[in-house]
Amino acid sequence: MEEGRPSDARREDEGTQEIRPEEGAEGTPVHEAVVNSRGLSWPDCRNTRDLGGLPARSGLTRKGVLVRSDNVAALTSAGRQAMVDYGITTVIDLRTEAEVNGAPGPPFSTFQSTSPVPTTNEGDGAALIRLHLPLIDDATAPVLNASPAMQDRYLLMVDRRQAAIGAIFEAIASAEGPVLFHCFAGKDRTGIVAAIMLSVAGVDPEAIGEDYAETDVQLASRYEEWLATAAPDRVELMRDELRCPPEWMLNTLDHLKRKWGGVEGYLEAAGLDSSAISRLQSKLSS
Numbered sequence: 001m002e003e004g005r006p007s008d009a010r011r012e013d014e015g016t017q018e019i020r021p022e023e024g025a026e027g028t029p030v031h032e033a034v035v036n037s038r039g040l041s042w043p044d045c046r047n048t049r050d051l052g053g054l055p056a057r058s059g060l061t062r063k064g065v066l067v068r069s070d071n072v073a074a075l076t077s078a079g080r081q082a083m084v085d086y087g088i089t090t091v092i093d094l095r096t097e098a099e100v101n102g103a104p105g106p107p108f109s110t111f112q113s114t115s116p117v118p119t120t121n122e123g124d125g126a127a128l129i130r131l132h133l134p135l136i137d138d139a140t141a142p143v144l145n146a147s148p149a150m151q152d153r154y155l156l157m158v159d160r161r162q163a164a165i166g167a168i169f170e171a172i173a174s175a176e177g178p179v180l181f182h183c184f185a186g187k188d189r190t191g192i193v194a195a196i197m198l199s200v201a202g203v204d205p206e207a208i209g210e211d212y213a214e215t216d217v218q219l220a221s222r223y224e225e226w227l228a229t230a231a232p233d234r235v236e237l238m239r240d241e242l243r244c245p246p247e248w249m250l251n252t253l254d255h256l257k258r259k260w261g262g263v264e265g266y267l268e269a270a271g272l273d274s275s276a277i278s279r280l281q282s283k284l285s286s
Contacts, residue, residue, distance in 0.1 A: 038050045038051070038052065038053050038054075038063075038211075038214075039214070039218060040067065040082075040086070042069075042079055042082040042083065042086075043075075043076060043078040043079040043082060044072075044074060044075045044076055044078070044079035045069055045070055045072065045075075045079060046070055046218055046219055046221070046222055047068075047069065047070040047185060047186035047187070047215055047218040047219050047222075048067060048068070048069040048070065048186070048218075049067070049068060049069075049211075049214065049218070050063050050064065050066070050067055051065070051066040051067065051068060051194060051197065051198060051211070051284060052064060052065060052066075052284065054198065054203045054204075054207045054208075054211065055203065055204050055207050056198075056201050056202040056203045056204070056284065056285075056286075057202035058202065058285045058286055059286040060286055061198070061201055061203060061284035061285075061286065062283075062284050062285065062286050064086070064087060064178055065178055065179070065283055065284060066172070066178070066179050066180075066181075066197065066283060066284065067086070067088065067178065067179070067180040067181075068180075068181060068182070068186060068190050068191075068193070068194045069180055069181070069182040069186050069190070070182060070183075070184065070185050070186035070187075070190075070219075071095070071103075071182055071183070071184050071185070071186070072091065072180065072182050073093070073095075073100070073103055073104065074103065083180065086178065087177065087178045088128070088177070088178050088179070088180045089128060089129060089175065089176065089177030089178055089179070090128070090129040090130075090131065090171070090175040090177065090178075090179045090180070091128055091129070091130050091131070091179075091180050091181075091182070092131045092133055092168060092171055092172070092179065092180070092181040092182070093130070093131065093132045093133070093134075093181075093182060093183075094133065094134060094135040094168070094181060094182065094183040094189045094190060094193065095132075095134060095182075095183050095184060095189075096134050096136060096137060096138050096141060097132075097134060097137070097138055098138050098141075099184060100132060129175070131171055133164065133167050133168050133171060134164060135157065135161055135164055135165065135168065135183065135189040135192070135193070136157060136161055136164075136189065137161075137164070140156075140157075140160055140161060143156065143160070144156055144157065150188070150240075150241055150243075150248060151248050151251060151252075153188070154188070154192060154248060154249070154251075154252045155252060155255055157188075157189070157192060158192065158252060158255065158256060158266070159259075162266070162269065162270045163270060163271065165192075165193070165196070165267075165270055166267060166270025166271040166272055167271075168181070168193060169193075169196070169197070169267055169270070169272060169276070169280060170271070170272060170276055172197065172280060172283070173272070173276040173277075173279040173280045173283075174276075174279075181193055181194075185215075185219060185222075186215065186219075187215045187219070187242075187244065191212050191215065191244070191249060192249075192252065194211060194212070195208050195211075195212060195249045195252065195253060196253075196256075196263050196266070196267075197280065197283075197284070198211065198284075199253055199262075199263040200263050200264065200267070200277065200280045200281055201280070201281060201283065201284040201285065202281070203284075205250055205253070206246075208246075208249065208250065208253070209246025209247070209249055209250050210246060212244055212246055212248070212249040213244045213245065213246045214244075215244045216243065216244045219242075223239075223242050226238065226242070227239060227242075264277055267280075
């Protein structure tokens with residue numbers, strides 16, 4: 001099983017719903033769903049939420065700045081409009097080259113790997129910087145899949161793909177507007193990026209674990225779909241792989257603390273300078 005993606009998973013189009021944006025931090029449009037929950041009910045997405053509203057050293061993290069999501073490559077026009085209404089200006093795709101080639105999606109899903117400049121999507125008129133920055137590459141995926149425990153895969157990802165993770169956070173630090181990052185399910189790769197980002201912002205560890213575990217809630221129906229199509233001898237293994245116990249992500253952060261002194265030390269070793277780390281810290285500061 002590739003990280004975050006059951007091999008026999010199928011994507012189905014979902015119905016659309018009305019999008020009614022409202023104003024958030026510094027005038028940033030914020031979907032009304034975040035009033036009571038950080039989950040965002042965007043058409044075509046099942047695991048999308050704002051990283052704002054979490055307890056941190058400086059108060060609650062800011063809403064309308066960073067969004068984590070499952071795959072947005074197959075968004076319909078309604079889904080793209082929801083993203084536009086929210087104010088997203090940069091989309092970072094963490095999927096592998098093979099995943100992108102296999103499901104490139106509509107015009108929204110064209111990518112620039114270097115020297116990104118704003119481009120206009122057909123049909124919605126929105127200028128978006130779109131980056132393909134794989135957290136794992138096609139050569140690393142078999143190594144991860146060979147490890148039977150998801151916890152071990154997380155540690156392999158942060159150890160083996162440190163430079164790639166550094167590039168992802170450099171892009172987040174450099175972005176001038178709200179950023180959305182995603183993989184396939186928005187669970188493992190996206191979860192690691194979210195946890196590191198929240199830790200940089202000084203979010204309470206318990207809240208970081210709860211954010212990770214929220215995927216179990218948002219993807220509950222999708223899990224059942226995947227399990228229903230799995231080979232009988234793989235159901236229990238897949239069920240375990242799909243879980244999101246908070247300790248898996250908290251253990252990963254503890255690993256970074258033991259090995260690099262914390263997330264800041266990890267990102268410095270990944271190539272970020274103090275200015276970039278300061279920009280990351282200020283992104284979510286209230």
